Amino acid sequence: MPSSENAACVELKFPCKPEFVGVARLAILGVASRMKFSYDEVEDVRLAVGEACTTSVEWAERNGKTGSDITLRSEIDADKLVVDILDEAGDRGDDGRAGDAEQEPENLGALLITLLVDEVTVVPRNGGTHVRMVKYARTR
Amino acid sequence: METRTVESELPIIELEGEVDVYTAPQLKQQMISLLESGAKELVVDLTKVDYLDSTALGVLIGGLKRMRERDGNMALVCPSPRIRRVFEITGLDKIFDIFNTPEEATESMGKETE
Numbered sequence: 686m687p688s689s690e691n692a693a694c695v696e697l698k699f700p701c702k703p704e705f706v707g708v709a710r711l712a713i714l715g716v717a718s719r720m721k722f723s724y725d726e727v728e729d730v731r732l733a734v735g736e737a738c739t740t741s742v743e744w745a746e747r748n749g750k751t752g753s754d755i756t757l758r759s760e761i762d763a764d765k766l767v768v769d770i771l772d773e774a775g776d777r778g779d780d781g782r783a784g785d786a787e788q789e790p791e792n793l794g795a796l797l798i799t800l801l802v803d804e805v806t807v808v809p810r811n812g813g814t815h816v817r818m819v820k821y822a823r824t825r
Numbered sequence: 826m827e828t829r830t831v832e833s834e835l836p837i838i839e840l841e842g843e844v845d846v847y848t849a850p851q852l853k854q855q856m857i858s859l860l861e862s863g864a865k866e867l868v869v870d871l872t873k874v875d876y877l878d879s880t881a882l883g884v885l886i887g888g889l890k891r892m893r894e895r896d897g898n899m900a901l902v903c904p905s906p907r908i909r910r911v912f913e914i915t916g917l918d919k920i921f922d923i924f925n926t927p928e929e930a931t932e933s934m935g936k937e938t939e
Contacts (some may be wrong), residue, residue, distance in 0.1 A: 703845075703846045704847045706845060706847060707843060710876070725910075728907060728910075736878060737880050738844040739845065739878060739880060742846055743846070760853060766920035793882055794879040797878075797879055797911075797914070
């Protein structure tokens with residue numbers, strides 16, 4: 686549901702598997718290129734979406750949900766891009782566990798996301814997780 | 826992702842393309858083989874890499890850790906500002922020795938072992 690009347694929505698549904706994360710990155714690269722983003726900001730969005738999808742894929746593998754799908758929904762507004770990543774990868778358990786980047790690469794992924802986009806929220810949904818990221822276009 | 830291991834006194838892993846959740850396991854496998862063959866030093870060349878994510882960073886961190894455990898070291902070659910930025914924003918540029926050319930990387934290794 687677009688939050689503003691002028692927003693355009695692009696939605697992509699793909700298998701929650703490692704080989705499809707690159708497809709999501711390509712799609713969001715196209716979407717972000719339509720925004721008034723700098724080259725670096727487009728890269729930021731691509732990396733953040735890649736990381737969010739990677740986390741979904743890792744949880745799907747852990748929870749035996751590799752047959753599920755990820756829905757990538759982006760809402761293009763004049764001043765911001767809102768990206769929703771909805772998975773059915775099962776429960777992520779307790780967040781905030783300590784661990785190093787090698788054992789818990791998703792910690793590094795989560796760090797990257799927070800550094801790359803302006804807002805990020807992660808909420809459990811029925812059978813999975815909903816990650817919402819917002820990146821604002823700087824008005825120059 | 827393409828990988829190529831250059832057979833020399835100092836092993837160099839050359840990566841090409843996207844190193845992500847799909848392809849990083851290949852890199853991990855290659856590092857494990859090198860470690861099993863007794864390598865203490867390694868150069869990972871990211872010159873031809875156009876995308877690198879946290880999964881790849883995790884594998885590189887693991888490799889560095891293992892090399893250092895055996896008093897060795899690992900150096901990265903990363904001339905691309907876009908790829909280098911991923912190391913910078915995560916602070917990993919302070920942990921890895923990052924060089925612009927394979928020559929600089931291998932030279933740094935030589936100095937450390939002498």
